[in-house]
Amino acid sequence: MGRTEPSRTATATRDDVAGLSHDDMRRMYETMLLARQLDERMWLMNRAGRAPFVISVQGHEAAQVGMGFALDTSKDWLLPYYRDLALVLHFGMTPRDMMMSFLARKDEPNSRAKQMPGHYGSRKHRIVTSSSPVGTQFAQAPGVALAARMRGEDTVVVTSIGEGGTAQGDVHEGLNWASIYKLAVIFFVQNNHYAISVPQEKEMAIENVSDRAVAYGMAGVTVDGADAIDVYVQAREAVERARRGDGPTLFEAKVNRLTPHSSDDDDRFYRSREEVASYRERDPITVTAQRLKDLGALSDEQDQDIRNRVKASINDATDFAEAAPPPDPEEAFTDVYAPEGSRV
Amino acid sequence: MATKLLIEAIREGLMQEMEADERVFILGEDVGTRGGVFRVTEGLLDKFGEMRVIDSPLAESSIVGVAIGAAANGMLPVAEIQFLDFIHPAMDQIMNEAAKFRYRSGGDFGCPIVIRSPYGGGIHGALYHSQSIEALFTHTPGLKVVAPIDPYDAKGLLRAAIHDPDPVLFLEHKRAYRAVRGEVPDEPYDVPIGKAKIVREGSDMTIISWGWYLQESIQAADDYMQEQDATIEVIDLRSLRPLDKDAILESVMKTGKVLIVHEANKFGGLGGEISAIIAEDAFAYLDGPIVRIAGPEVPAMPYAPPLEKAFLHDKDDIRAAIEKLAAY
Numbered sequence: 164m165g166r167t168e169p170s171r172t173a174t175a176t177r178d179d180v181a182g183l184s185h186d187d188m189r190r191m192y193e194t195m196l197l198a199r200q201l202d203e204r205m206w207l208m209n210r211a212g213r214a215p216f217v218i219s220v221q222g223h224e225a226a227q228v229g230m231g232f233a234l235d236t237s238k239d240w241l242l243p244y245y246r247d248l249a250l251v252l253h254f255g256m257t258p259r260d261m262m263m264s265f266l267a268r269k270d271e272p273n274s275r276a277k278q279m280p281g282h283y284g285s286r287k288h289r290i291v292t293s294s295s296p297v298g299t300q301f302a303q304a305p306g307v308a309l310a311a312r313m314r315g316e317d318t319v320v321v322t323s324i325g326e327g328g329t330a331q332g333d334v335h336e337g338l339n340w341a342s343i344y345k346l347a348v349i350f351f352v353q354n355n356h357y358a359i360s361v362p363q364e365k366e367m368a369i370e371n372v373s374d375r376a377v378a379y380g381m382a383g384v385t386v387d388g389a390d391a392i393d394v395y396v397q398a399r400e401a402v403e404r405a406r407r408g409d410g411p412t413l414f415e416a417k418v419n420r421l422t423p424h425s426s427d428d429d430d431r432f433y434r435s436r437e438e439v440a441s442y443r444e445r446d447p448i449t450v451t452a453q454r455l456k457d458l459g460a461l462s463d464e465q466d467q468d469i470r471n472r473v474k475a476s477i478n479d480a481t482d483f484a485e486a487a488p489p490p491d492p493e494e495a496f497t498d499v500y501a502p503e504g505s506r507v
Numbered sequence: 508m509a510t511k512l513l514i515e516a517i518r519e520g521l522m523q524e525m526e527a528d529e530r531v532f533i534l535g536e537d538v539g540t541r542g543g544v545f546r547v548t549e550g551l552l553d554k555f556g557e558m559r560v561i562d563s564p565l566a567e568s569s570i571v572g573v574a575i576g577a578a579a580n581g582m583l584p585v586a587e588i589q590f591l592d593f594i595h596p597a598m599d600q601i602m603n604e605a606a607k608f609r610y611r612s613g614g615d616f617g618c619p620i621v622i623r624s625p626y627g628g629g630i631h632g633a634l635y636h637s638q639s640i641e642a643l644f645t646h647t648p649g650l651k652v653v654a655p656i657d658p659y660d661a662k663g664l665l666r667a668a669i670h671d672p673d674p675v676l677f678l679e680h681k682r683a684y685r686a687v688r689g690e691v692p693d694e695p696y697d698v699p700i701g702k703a704k705i706v707r708e709g710s711d712m713t714i715i716s717w718g719w720y721l722q723e724s725i726q727a728a729d730d731y732m733q734e735q736d737a738t739i740e741v742i743d744l745r746s747l748r749p750l751d752k753d754a755i756l757e758s759v760m761k762t763g764k765v766l767i768v769h770e771a772n773k774f775g776g777l778g779g780e781i782s783a784i785i786a787e788d789a790f791a792y793l794d795g796p797i798v799r800i801a802g803p804e805v806p807a808m809p810y811a812p813p814l815e816k817a818f819l820h821d822k823d824d825i826r827a828a829i830e831k832l833a834a835y
Contacts, residue, residue, distance in 0.1 A: 292612035333599070507619045
């Protein structure tokens with residue numbers, strides 16, 4: 164697939180520049196693996212009839228973790244979209260949080276079980292609550308960055324979207340705002356070449372979403388999203404640019420969606436099994452694992468340790484969430500307005 | 508106490524809250540150098556600078572979107588939509604985002620934004636500078652909607668709206684900006700959201716209204732009361748969501764007759780909701796049909812003076828309805 168080898172603005176083998184220790188690299192890999200296997204567990208449970216809905220990160224893990232590790236999660240903000248499982252884990256949400264959300268248990272942290280799974284949000288972790296209409300977060304992200312600038316903070320704001328969502332008007336409006344005021348926003352497009360069933364060539368007439376950056380007077384980057392280290396190298400440049408006040412970046416990672424759009428979709432209607440099988444050859448988990456092994460950052464033993472930890476964590480999360488109660492029916496009527504008389 | 512125009516009261520309210528609280532800033536089309544197309548924000552740029560008085564691009568969805576984002580990160584934005592007629596591109600941000608932030612985050616995120624917007628007709632603004640589409644917003648749980656016409660209420664409700672933890676649509680009748688004057692204290696104060704105001708006390712009939720038509724209603728009631736041995740209670744709703752149900756029911760239980768007057772078209776309008784509340788909770792007290800005076804069922808206000816006049820109601824129309832209802 165030609166699409167999986169996108170044009171690059173920098174070489175992809177600058178491990179020294181990345182400034183990552185082998186320990187960092189293994190943490191990246193572990194977060195990817197955790198996201199992948201959590202996602203796989205959710206599909207199993209969905210197919211077993213234990214929950215009605217799952218929407219996947221599978222294929223996007225390296226892109227998200229590469230971006231995440233370039234950020235300072237103690238002060239940076241995320242306006243996510245529904246595939247950002249690996250990113251929100253990196254921002255501090257836990258497998259238990261995710262499984263509670265997946266099973267719609269009482270007090271699950273994203274929405275107290277009001278939203279479908281995949282609609283992330285947590286003030287504690289600086290993840291702005293997200294919705295299903297795609298693109299709205301692109302118009303909000305400049306506001307988050309603007310508030311930080313007004314207070315003199317050097318916060319960077321990342322907002323995610325698929326390439327399909329970039330057709331929305333709010334995407335244009337958000338890019339325009341951020342570039343006018345040189346706001347510290349990374350517009351993170353995870354281009355998996357499909358908007359549910361519609362292929363990229365019917366979504367846009369261009370190869371790279373980041374080509375649009377020039378029209379906004381901002382930096383545009385396209386990176387291969389299969390290798391977390393590659394993504395990190397590029398993301399760090401974008402984050403540093405934003406943090407020093409040199410403006411936003413339209414940051415595109417080329418990825419492949421390994422699953423149907425969601426558990427309610429059947430991708431056999433619009434893409435061949437051969438095409439999907441070819442994505443497995445560039446599976447970000449295996450690509451990144453190999454990269455780490457080539458760098459001497461991951462031994463087989465370490466890999467196994469990580470896999471054991473991930474599995475234990477997912478089992479714990481599953482048990483925890485399954486034992487948790489559902490929300491009380493009365494909670495359908497709470498959280499509409501702040502308590503009467505409260506003031507900000 | 509000093510008397511001020513509606514527009515002066517709103518400007519003073521904005522100025523004082525920006526002085527008092529650094530989290531407050533304004534954004535919108537032409538709000539800076541030009542001071543707004545109606546001059547509501549005149550002088551604010553000079554006083555507070557470009558960081559807090561932001562001339563936005565001509566793009567309503569992101570005016571609201573940026574306000575939402577800034578509010579999520581601790582600010583208290585006051586966005587201006589230049590005419591309510593132009594708010595439609597921002598509907599997704601208002602209805603799917605701002606109104607649902609609290610609910611969809613289980614109370615983790617509020618959305619303390621104010622969206623100010625001039626509305627209403629009678630100024631030769633035609634289809635796209637005259638609309639009264641408040642019912643689109645009052646139908647949306649999670650939003651608050653206020654529409655003060657008295658300068659005192661406008662200043663106080665604006666302060667309450669800015670510090671409200673939830674999104675507030677603040678509607679300003681543009682015909683009233685320089686036509687309605689009233690006593691306004693110099694110091695800041697709150698008028699609570701969700702409370703109606705009785706502007707004329709009476710016992711024979713209740714008129715419920717807001718906005719410019721409240722002015723017409725007061726005149727019609729005063730004229731009628733000068734000539735007839737009867738008293739009419741006139742209620743200014745001020746807040747359209749939440750609605751002051753208690754004030755409405757209490758008055759109706761006293762008078763037994765209700766006339767609802769609004770500029771927006773009748774079908775699906777807020778008058779229908781008010782009628783239903785009365786029918787559900789005060790049916791036994793009614794001595795006559797609930798009467799509504801409302802805009803016609805045409806897409807929007809037409810331009811030519813005779814057409815605009817035909818669209819609008821005035822105190823004579825209201826007077827005629829009063830007499831008809833009084834006969835029951």
